[in-house]
Amino acid sequence: MASLGAVLIGRADQNFSDHLRAGLDDLLAPLYQAVSGPLQAAEHGTGAIGHLFALSQENAQLREQNAELLQWQEVAMALQAQNNALKAQLSYVPQPTPTFSTGEVVADLGGVYARSVLVAVPPVADGQSLVGAVAMDGRGVAGRVVEAGGRSARVLLITDINSRIPVALGAEGAPALMAGTNGPDPALLYWAPGHPPAEGAMVLTSSQGGAFPPGLPVGVVHYDAQNNPVVLPLANLDALRVLRLFSYPQNLPELTPIPHTKPEAKTAAKTAAAAGTHHRKR
């Protein structure tokens, strides 16, 4: 009976279970951190031993790669100069720089029908919450923070079935919605009829709906075996080690992620539509 009651409480007050979960995460995060350290050390250790035998080949490969990257660096610098000149002509208003905190992924706490990771973060100042922050690994968007405690944050990955992210496709920025499926590659929905996304087009976040800042790299369009467009995420979602959590300034009304009130906010998607509306009435 009591557990049935718990189901009801969880339904009636989403915040209650969120608080419980955040508390538990805070409790577990240092524990996981203590354990995952040696685990990663072991991983690197085996790597180092393996590399000893292939040092010279690797050196040659790295030199080649370095030369190639230096060329790219020149290209990038030229483009940056050009970009700056163009921005100066357009009297471009730069985007506010987000504050970020870096955290180690300490646990893979996805459920059977959820994809999320637990990140241990340095303690945040009072009054500031990481909820709604965009999580990126070295290459692209990995997800969004849905719950945050004092020293831990739970990141809902873009592959989660509740994840809905407005994206812009290709150079012209055609709007679409990227929806997680719990599988490895999120699906693309609601692209402009008659203009199917092109294979290999870059997928960037879009500021539509105000949940995400525009222009963050997400992935690349690909057509799967059923000829449905999916996104191959840039972020290495299967082996996340370190995530950066970008909190965008709260003074921008369109970028303020308010959990439980916006349909895009994935925390709200966690509740069923009906429960969500009840919640808002309180």
Next chain:
Amino acid sequence: MVQGPALRRPLTLWRRLDIAARWAFPGFMLVAGLVVLGMPFGLPSQAALRPVYAMACVYFWSLYRPAALPVPFVALCGLLLDLLGLSPLGIWAVLLLLLQLAVIAARRRLAPARFLTSWGAFIGFALAGAGLAWAAQGLLQLRLLPLWPVLWQGLFAAGLYPALARLLIRVHRSAAAVELA
């Protein structure tokens, strides 16, 4: 159950501690396993393993040593499972309790049965549990969830139980045996 000489031994502090430790061992193992399965090992469908592990523990202990996992403790473990795994609060608490009830009801038939029978019964229970979780979660979120995790859980249940049962039978006869304290 308890033999004569054991009763006559004085209940010293150490023996009490021993009894308490043996009594708490299965529960501790269940909780520790749930926490350990959250580590980022990078196994595919690792999350589906957690409810299967919980179900296997509850199944085994309710079958062979019902006193080891009291009902409130099982409910708490269910809540822990829900909190860890982002499922709506309380679903697994209800499901684990249902599993315990079902196993205790079927205990007289299952406990003396051969290993293959109890293995098959567990696969059935696990599939039923995973299916109920799928249905309940789909209903609570008002959407059709993918069915393949249920299949995965059935496969995990079939694969995990023999290995886990081997370990648990050993524990049942030594570390968790309160009567040997």
